[in-house]
Amino acid sequence: MDFFSEQKFGKPDKISKGDYSNCEFLQCDFANTDLSNYRFSDCEFKDCDFSNAKIPDVVFRDVIFQNCKMIGLNFEEINQFNISFRFENCMLNHSSFYGTDIRKTIFNSCSLIETDFTESNLSHSAFTNSNLTDAVFERTNLEYSDLSSAINFSIDPNQNQLRKARFSRDNLSGLLYQLNIIID
Structure with missing residues (x-):
């Protein structure tokens, strides 16, 4: 497998299967691309489509x-060893993190509509200003996570681990949806 270090790749570039370290990818189009077995360490992706x-x-x-379109990705298929990533202003709608251990993950100003977090470990994660409309949280570990500025989530406290998770008064209704009550 080829090794690439400290290189920049742009929109017209086609990247080959390899091990990429400290690389930057700008406006790359990976939509519908088979990226099986690629390796990315200490890399940044800006304005890319996955x-x-x-x-x-x-x-x-x-x-x-950053600013990446990542619709319909199955993150449960990635190499689960030592996963570490951060999402800033990304669209992750209809993606799945089913069963992943992605502690301390930052989702900053992301769209996570209908994203599946079933059985994921998201402890110590943050969903800063992120939209979680119809996102699925079942048997999910959200302990010590920050959802205080997240919007449109529905999380059943009886089915998820929420110890020391942070919420704001304005979004507490997302924890009470299953009670079918009206909050004014």
Whole structure:
């Protein structure tokens, strides 16, 4: 496998299967691309499109995604060893993190509509200013996570681990939806 270090890749570039370290990807189009077994460590992706990309056994370690379109990705297929990433202003709608251990993940100003977090470990994570409309949280570990500025979530406290999770008074209704009560 080829090794690439401290390089920049732009929109017209086609990247080959390899191990990428400290690289920057700007406006790259990975939509519907098979990225199986690629490795990314300490990389940044800015304004890239990953929609419906195939990502089995991809390695993401200390990776930052900024302004990326990432619709319909199955993160449960990636290499689960030492996963570490951060999402800033990304669209992750219809993606799945089912069963992943992604503690301390930052979702800053992200759209996570209908994203599946079932059985994920999201402890110590933050959903700053993120939209969680119809996101699925079942048997999810959200302990010590910050959802104080998240919007439109529905989380059943009886089915999820919420010890020391942070919420604001304005979004507490997202914890009470299953009671079918009216909050004014």
